[in-house]
Amino acid sequence: MKVYDQLDVERWPKQLVPCDSLVELSLGNCIIAPGRGLACVLRNCKNLEKLHLDMCTGVSDSDIIALVQKAKHLRSISLRVPSDFTLPLLNNITLRLTDESLSAIAQHCSKLESFKISFSDGEFPSLFSFTLQGIINLIQKCPVRELSLDHVCVFNDMGMEALCSAQNLEILELVHCQEVSDEGLILVSQFPSLSVLKLSKCLGVTDDGMRPLVGSHKLELLVVEDCPQVSRRGVHGAATSVSFKQDLSWMY
Template identity: 40%
Template sequence: MIALSRGCSNLKSISLWLNLQRYHNEATTSFTDITLYALALNCRKLQILDLKFVGCSPDWPSEIGFTQKGFLVLIQSCPIRVLVLHRANFFDDDGMKALSSSPNLETLELIRCEAVTDAGMRFIAHAPCLSNLTLRVCHEVTDVGVAELGHADKLVFGH
C-alpha cells in the first residue's frame, strides 16, 4: 500500500474491505498508521474513502494495525467529500468531533459503528458542508442523538 501511495497523486477514491477472519491468529493486519500517513502525504486528491471491516472480534481495534489518530491524519490531509465506515469500531466520538471541522465532507455513512454515540451526533451536526448522513445499526445512537441532528439545516437523512 505504501508503494502504491507513492504513485497515486491523482487517486480520488479508495474502497478497502479489510477481512480479518484470516488474521485471528496474527496480531494485526499490515495496514498501519504508516500506511495511512503515506496515503495522506502522497494522495492529496483523495475525495472518496470507503472502509469496510469483516470478521472482527469484539476487541478488534487491536487487530486492525492502525489507530484513529492515523486515520484522522488521512482525513484531515485530503479533501475527503465522501466517507463510508462499515464496522469501524476504532472510530468514536472523538473521531466525529474531528470530522465536524472537515471543510469538504459532504456525505457520511456509518454502518455498525458501535463506538459512535449521541455525543458524536452533537459534533457532526456542525460539520460545515455535510448534507448527506446515513446511520445504519449504530446502536449507541439513540433518539437523543438523532434529535441533535435537527440543528443541521443542510442534512438529508439516509435510511
C-alpha cells in the same frame, strides 16, 4: 481491471504487467505474495484513480506506500480488510495494513475524495490495524468528500469531533460503529459541508442525538437503518429527505 483469483496473476512475469494506463483496479479475495504478481501491479499504477481491495490478504504497508508515491491521481480508495480473527487462518500470513499506509495516503494523495474502510468480521474486530489518529490524520490532510467506516471499532466520539474541521466532507456513512454515541452525533450539525448522513446498526445513537438536526435544514439526506435506539419519530424532520428502516434480526 477486476481480479477475483490470484492464481493466474501470480504467473505474470514482472516485465509484462501492463498497468501504466490503468485508472481503476478492483481486487477481491486475493492472496498477494511480496514482490510477485499483484504486488508488482500495485507498485506500478502511476495513473490509477480508483483502488478497491476486498479481502486481499498479504497487502502490506510497503505495497500501499509504493503505490501512492507513484499514483498522484488517486481519487477513491476502498479497503475491506480481514479481521484479526481471520488473518491467522490464512496460511500464517501476518501482513496487515497499519497507520503507515494511512500516513502515506495522507501525504501523497492530494486529490483523494472518497475513502472507505470495512473490516470483514464485526464479531472479531481488528485492534491492531488502523488507529483513530491515523484515520483523523488522513481526513485532515486529504480533501475527502465521502467517508465510509464499517466495523471500525476505533472510531468514536473523538473521531466525530475531529470531523468538525473536515471542510470538504459531504457524505458520512457509519456502519456497526458502536463507539459513536449521542455525544458524537450531536456534533453533526457542526460539520461544515455535510449534506448526507447514513447510519446503520449503530447501537450507541438514540433519538436524543437526532434532536439538534430536527428542523435545522442541515442535511439533504438522512438514512437510518437497524439502529435499535432510534425511532421513526426521532428522525422526522431531521433532513430534507429521510429514509428509515428497522430490522433488528441482526442482533440475535
